[in-house]
Each structure stands twice: as structure tokens, then as C-alpha cells.
Amino acid sequence: MSSLEQLKILVVDDEATIRSLIRQLLEQLGQYEVLAAENGQQALDLVQKNTFDCAFVDLMMPGPCGTELLDSILRQSPNTYLIIITGFASMKAVIDTMRHGALDFIPKPFALDDIRLALRRLLQKRQTTDRNGTAIEEARQKGEVEKLNQALEKRSKEQAVLCDIADKLSHIGHTGELCNRLVALATEVGEAEKSWFAVFDDSRTHLMTIAERGIGTQHLGSRVTVNRVGGGFSVDLDDMAEFIATQGLAGSIRVDTLQQCGELVAVPIDIRNQPFGVLWISSKKFHRSFEPEDQLPLRFMTERAALAIENIALYENLRENLLSTLHALVSAIEAKDSYTEQHSKRVTELAIEIAKVMNRTAEEIESLRLCGALHDIGKIGIHDRILNKPGKLTEEEFAIIKRHPVIGDRIVQHLGLTPQERAIVRNHHERWDGKGYPDGLEGKEIPLLARILTVADVFDAMTSDRTYRSALSPEITLDVLQKNRATQFDPEPLDALPGALQKRSFPKPAA
Ligand SMILES: [Fe+2]
Numbered sequence: 458m459s460s461l462e463q464l465k466i467l468v469v470d471d472e473a474t475i476r477s478l479i480r481q482l483l484e485q486l487g488q489y490e491v492l493a494a495e496n497g498q499q500a501l502d503l504v505q506k507n508t509f510d511c512a513f514v515d516l517m518m519p520g521p522c523g524t525e526l527l528d529s530i531l532r533q534s535p536n537t538y539l540i541i542i543t544g545f546a547s548m549k550a551v552i553d554t555m556r557h558g559a560l561d562f563i564p565k566p567f568a569l570d571d572i573r574l575a576l577r578r579l580l581q582k583r584q585t586t587d588r589n590g591t592a593i594e595e596a597r598q599k600g601e602v603e604k605l606n607q608a609l610e611k612r613s614k615e616q617a618v619l620c621d622i623a624d625k626l627s628h629i630g631h632t633g634e635l636c637n638r639l640v641a642l643a644t645e646v647g648e649a650e651k652s653w654f655a656v657f658d659d660s661r662t663h664l665m666t667i668a669e670r671g672i673g674t675q676h677l678g679s680r681v682t683v684n685r686v687g688g689g690f691s692v693d694l695d696d697m698a699e700f701i702a703t704q705g706l707a708g709s710i711r712v713d714t715l716q717q718c719g720e721l722v723a724v725p726i727d728i729r730n731q732p733f734g735v736l737w738i739s740s741k742k743f744h745r746s747f748e749p750e751d752q753l754p755l756r757f758m759t760e761r762a763a764l765a766i767e768n769i770a771l772y773e774n775l776r777e778n779l780l781s782t783l784h785a786l787v788s789a790i791e792a793k794d795s796y797t798e799q800h801s802k803r804v805t806e807l808a809i810e811i812a813k814v815m816n817r818t819a820e821e822i823e824s825l826r827l828c829g830a831l832h833d834i835g836k837i838g839i840h841d842r843i844l845n846k847p848g849k850l851t852e853e854e855f856a857i858i859k860r861h862p863v864i865g866d867r868i869v870q871h872l873g874l875t876p877q878e879r880a881i882v883r884n885h886h887e888r889w890d891g892k893g894y895p896d897g898l899e900g901k902e903i904p905l906l907a908r909i910l911t912v913a914d915v916f917d918a919m920t921s922d923r924t925y926r927s928a929l930s931p932e933i934t935l936d937v938l939q940k941n942r943a944t945q946f947d948p949e950p951l952d953a954l955p956g957a958l959q960k961r962s963f964p965k966p967a968a
Pocket residue numbers: 832833861885886
């Protein structure tokens with residue numbers, strides 16, 4: 458804040474004596490820098506080059522009229538304290554000048570005290586203005602910064618929500634899981650009490666609920682009627698009544714565009730421009746307000762979900778086709794030899810039971826289910842004559858047989874299997890001591906699921922009739938396997954084998 462002593466003052470009057478008098482009076486009162494102008498134009502020139510704290514202005518003089526001058530001074534330096542000096546102090550003139558920014562008024566003729574009082578009022582005014590002004594400016598700046606911060610925070614939250622949505626809707630293996638993830642996410646993003654996802658039936662006359670949060674699993678599979686409206690679809694709000702807290706909502710809600718009715722929001726999901734389903738969200742948040750920023754994450758979420766569903770559907774279809782072809786091939790291979798018929802199926806079941814005894818994850822068990830069935834698929838590339846040879850194989854024939862894991866790996870490599878899954882096919886003939894094939898992996902270099910399958914595979918082979926020998930009993934087989942513990946077999950799945958054999962219909966060792 459400027460102190461009074463540092464004020465820069467402009468005096469504008471066409472009478473030289475008045476200018477001189479005011480200057481002298483001001484100089485008696487303090488060390489002011491006083492500049493004087495004899496007309497409006499001179500005053501404007503000075504105003505262009507200087508910032509004045511205060512201006513004494515006579516309105517009755519040649520050149521730009523008084524109010525014009527006041528406007529110009531304030532445009533140049535809005536904080537100038539304007540004091541009007543005039544011999545015609547009518548009420549109208551006072552009001553007029555006040556409207557143009559004048560803050561004080563000194564009638565002619567004036568005395569030293571008039572100037573002193575005006576300066577005192579100026580000082581008081583400046584102190585208050587400065588105090589308030591600083592506070593206001595600080596508040597304004599703080600407000601601006603806060604607004605920017607809020608905008609930034611909001612934007613970054615939005616981005617975080619969108620990233621989170623994208624992340625949570627990716628890496629999902631099948632449609633059911635995706636739908637569950639979608640309603641969980643909708644509940645989170647929409648701060649919703651309830652969220653459920655319904656898909657159109659083929660005729661698009663009904664929507665069937667297939668995933669839910671908060672409405673209860675008893676509603677899974679329930680259907681609501683879809684009405685045709687124009688080229689779109691709607692659902693009667695009556696049919697939604699039990700899911701909406703707001704009473705008395707009448708009419709219907711569109712389900713082909715994003716719609717809100719009370720706290721209920723319908724977000725359509727289209728796949729390839731065809732209606733696929735509707736994500737319903739019931740949230741008190743939306744009842745209070747449904748802002749454009751609320752719509753963004755919902756739209757983004759359903760668009761991502763639609764893409765993911767489409768991809769999964771395509772992949773599931775493709776994979777389903779390939780797998781069913783491969784399973785048919787495995788059956789064809791096994792059918793060539795009645796002794797090995799159903800071998801892959803039994804091996805898979807036993808490997809799963811061993812994995813369960815070892816507390817392996819659901820994903821690992823699913824991998825065993827998928828690839829256990831395919832583990833000998835590579836035998837398709839081996840001649841029947843060798844596969845079904847009744848006697849002992851020659852070294853050369855055995856070398857050919859040993860190719861089947863690699864051939865199998867090549868066959869399944871385009872199925873999008875995980876490395877562990879492919880390893881079940883490729884490495885199920887490796888040995889714990891590193892003397893197996895095809896890669897000669899040793900110990901834990903051999904992926905665990907392959908080590909589990911090896912134990913199941915050998916147990917089933919030994920307990921089955923073969924062309925060159927009869928089936929061994931489970932007891933003898935277990936004994937033989939134990940003798941090869943930590944040489945041929947990983948001890949861990951081997952130790953889990955007896956527990957696994959107690960399940961289902963495997964050949965059980967005698968008690
Ligand atoms: Fe094999």
C-alpha cells in the first residue's frame with residue numbers, strides 16, 4: 458500500500474491561480490509529486506504517461522468535457538482517487554460525476570482545510586480499499602487457483618476413472634465374467650445402489666437380466682418386455698418399479714439411447730450397430746443431478762464393454778471351433794487304438810485332481826482341463842504303424858514317437874494358449890533329472906502343470922492294458938513311480954497322487 462507521502466497527484470484546472478494554489482497547499486501538507494494540466498487535453502497527455510493516485514479536476518474548462526476526462530483517467534489507472542472541484546455544485550452535477558467515478562467533491566472557493574479533509578478521506582479510502590482490495594485480490598486469486606485445481610483434479614479423476622474402466626474391462630476371458638465386471642464397475646463409477654445388465658433376446662421383444670449387483674440373484678434370468686417406439690425401444694417404468702426407490706414414476710424409459718429417469722439410468726450397449734443389451738444403474742447420485750460429466754464414464758464403459766464382448770465372442774467362436782476340431786482329432790487318434798481310448802480324458806481328470814490336492818488355482822486347473830485333453834495331439838503326425846506296433850519299438854521308431862510333443866506344440870500354438878498351457882503339450886515327457894524330451898528341461902525348469910500331467914500320464918499308461926503288456930495294479934504302479942521319485946518325477950505331484958486317486962473313479966490302490 459502506498460503511504461500518503463508517496464502519492465502522485467494530478468491537478469487539472471484552466472485557472473493558473475487555482476492550479477498554483479492547490480499545488481502550494483498540497484506541498485504544505487506533504488511531499489507529494491504534483492503535476493498540473495490547464496485543460497483536458499494536457500491532462501489526458503499526462504494520464505497517458507503517468508499513473509496518478511489522485512486527481513483534482515475542474516469540470517468547467519475547455520477541451521474534453523469533465524466526465525469524458527474522468528472516464529479517460531479511470532481507464533488508464535482505475536485506482537485513481539478522483540476529486541472534483543467546481544463552482545457549480547448542483548446535486549445533478551454531483552450525481553453525474555459520481556456516476557463517472559468521482560469519489561469526492563470540493564466546491565469553489567475552497568480553503569486549505571477543504572484540501573486537507575479531502576486528502577484525509579482519500580487516505581482512509583485508500584487504506585480500506587487496499588485492505589479490502591488486497592483481501593479481494595487474494596481471495597480472487599485463491600478462488601482462481603482453487604477453480605483451476607478443481608478443474609484439474611476433476612479432469613485427472615475422469616482420466617483415472619476411464620483408465621480404470623479400460624483396465625478392468627480388459628484381459629477378460631469370457632462374456633459371463635465381463636458382464637459381472639461391468640455391473641461391478643457401474644456400481645463403483647455411478648456410486649450406485651444397484652446395477653444390472655440385461656441382453657435383448659433374438660426377437661428384441663424382451664430384455665433378460667444376466668448379471669447384477671444389489672438387486673439379488675433371484676432376478677438373474679428375469680425378463681422385461683421391450684416396446685417399440687419409432688425406430689427405437691423402450692421399457693415401461695412399471696416393470697422397473699421394484700428397482701427404483703422413487704415412487705410414482707410413470708410412463709416409459711428409452712433403452713436405445715442413454716436415458717435418465719429419477720435415479721434410474723439406462724445405458725444401451727450396441728454391438729456392430731445392433732442393440733445388444735442395456736446396462737441399468739440405479740443411483741441416488743443421478744436423482745440429485747445427472748450432469749454431462751456423469752455420462753462420460755458410463756458411455757465409455759459401455760463402449761469398451763461392447764468392444765470386449767465382440768472380441769470375446771469372436772475369439773470364443775474361433776477357439777470353440779478349433780478346439781472342437783482338435784478334440785475330434787484326439788478322439789480319432791485314440792479310437793485307432795482301443796487300449797489308449799479315453800486315455801487323454803482320464804489323464805486330464807487325474808491331473809486336475811492332483812492339482813486340487815496341491816491347492817493350485819482355478820485358472821491352472823482350467824489350463825489342465827483344456828490342454829490335458831490335447832497333450833498327445835502331436836501323435837496325429839505319427840504313422841499308425843509305429844503308434845500301434847505290438848512289439849518293442851526300434852530306436853529309430855522311438856525317435857519318431859518322441860517328436861509328438863513338438864508336433865503338438867506346433868498344432869496348438871495358434872490357439873492363443875498361455876506359455877504354461879503350451880508347456881503341458883510340449884513338456885509332458887520331460888524328466889525331473891533332465892533326461893526327458895524334447896527340451897531336456899530339469900527340475901523346476903519344467904513348468905509345474907507339465908510336471909503334474911507327467912505323473913497323471915504315466916500312472917494312466919501303466920494302469921492301462923497295452924499291446925505289449927497288461928495293465929499294472931495301482932499299488933504296483935504307485936510303487937514304481939515312487940522308485941522314480943526325484944529322478945523321473947517331481948516329488949510334489951507324486952506325493953499328491955494317492956490323495957487324487959481317492960477321488961472319483963480312478964483305479965484305487967487297495968487299502
Ligand atoms: Fe505323450
